Amino acid sequence: MQRITMADVAREAGVSLMTVSRALNDKDGISEDTRSRVHAVVERLGYRPSGIARGLVTKRTGTLGLVVPDNSNPYFSEVSRGVEHAAFARGYNVFLCNTEEDPQRESIVLQSLTEKQVDGLILCSPRLLDGELSKALNYFPASILINRVIENHASSAIRSDDDNGAGIAVQHLIKRGHSAIGMLAGPERSFSGRLRLNGYLTALKDAGIQHEPEWIQFCSPMVEDSQKAAVDLLTHCPELTALFCFNDLVAVGAIKASMQLGRRVPEDIAIVGFDDIPLASLVTPALTTVHILRYEIGRQAGEMLLAKIEGKPMQALTVLPVELMLRTSAP
Amino acid sequence: MQRITMADVAREAGVSLMTVSRALNDKDGISEDTRSRVHAVVERLGYRPSGIARGLVTKRTGTLGLVVPDNSNPYFSEVSRGVEHAAFARGYNVFLCNTEEDPQRESIVLQSLTEKQVDGLILCSPRLLDGELSKALNYFPASILINRVIENHASSAIRSDDDNGAGIAVQHLIKRGHSAIGMLAGPERSFSGRLRLNGYLTALKDAGIQHEPEWIQFCSPMVEDSQKAAVDLLTHCPELTALFCFNDLVAVGAIKASMQLGRRVPEDIAIVGFDDIPLASLVTPALTTVHILRYEIGRQAGEMLLAKIEGKPMQALTVLPVELMLRTSAP
DNA sequence: CTGTTAGCGCGTTCAG
């Protein structure tokens, strides 16, 4: 499979390399006649320009890098789609990389992306420390951080209004008469987790509710683990009548734990999730949860990045709105 | 941000370009001494090789293309992760592209991937016709098809054992005493759909059960649409005591339809899904479904592709086993 | 063991 090159097209069309280049890139200074002749030959030969040869001279590859913890997580898979959508619309392709929450893997992936010469990077929930991260980002012409901010760095960021989301969720529980509200807070080092915890604490405080430290329990964001954590929490704090959960998977674990302990949801214990993944409306009882614009995060991150690449002015931080979805688990 | 080049490293280390190249690519014919000296300079300068310059001469970019209909679908997001995992292990990066089931978009995406000079392509559920597809694939050095075969072409394929999976699912229903078994068959043009329908028909025939044409209803693979289709089907064919569904989302629709019609699952109507997506075990009643190795499809597709790229011998078709997961919806 | 010479396929000078 010998690749067809511009020289082949030029020879076949009886023109010079330059003319072919001009015809392909829609530059002016070329007659309509020769332009269409060149295009005909391109078509006939099935010529495809070499993006990498072009990239070598233009210094632009038309590619973006997207780094997420785990693309099989519905949260990130929608973000990915949003990014890809924005990229496609502008003729860019995107490298998708999974870090599996492993900082070392994250380093490797970032390095490979610099070697691939991506025009920009979108980094989702990075595990690296500020110092390393900042250093790594310097290798990229442009970058956007999702769900994290980093001090003293040119990279912009986008995130959902997590603290506010937690606030309205907990306020809703309070309005429904709950005051003993526990929280299954997710991973302790999660940036979103901190914001959500913060929103929870603030809402309790604003309502004049004294929160017990034992009401808060960190847990890994998976169904089985959080089920165990929920059993623990509900056993040690039987006074709790409601649980606010880090995310929907944790909330599902909490529902399972409640059933396991013979407590009815929502009659004996109300449960609120976060993220509104597709699952949320389909489990029984359907989850009351905070809806997040996952796809939109990705899409806007993509557009922010493309704007940055093209040198347009950019705001440093975008915060996307959230919405409480009232369903059965906490009506 | 002036990029550091090999020339900078060479000058700084007091050696020639070639020596730097050799040191970086672990070629022999270079003393351990100078190698480490070069590496030190590389480290100090923060030099990163340009993959695209390298690709221009080696004709290999270390990238793969992955084309799926929709990465936010849990099926494909796991396939993606499998592909990326295999690629990462061998130092490759992967371009993820969504076609959104749009043939035109698929063409565009494939063309952009050829310009990016990917070393290989994995194409999932292509919408293009055999002729176009075959022509498009010729632009790629190597390719693997997921869930589709194409005649007279060098590209290998991988898929799950869909027909057999449908067979064991329906046989299970028959063993439990059902004979009036309907099928919500998914999109009519789906390759997997055809195989599953086929397995369903064969199982009925083998059991000597006469199937009524009206028992089969095609539907789009989404919860709301299939709920409507299921209401239709159950209303027009009240004799049905079991439903075999194209996939789990359709099965969830069928469960909702049953509830809507006041029929209990599984007492009045047994329901079996397909794919075993994460959701399946979490809905109520938990879905009996056919488990598919989604991640494994991706991973093995990736490894097949890499083997092909490296010229290793390859079998033309891999069929992955499936397994019936007995849960509540059809015990 | 190391350096020199030639391109890879394209776009960007500059001349015609």
Next chain:
DNA sequence: CTGAACGCGCTAACAG
């Protein structure tokens, strides 16, 4: 309006 030369950053051939 068109073409010839040069170079992007790197590696494959050869030399030394």
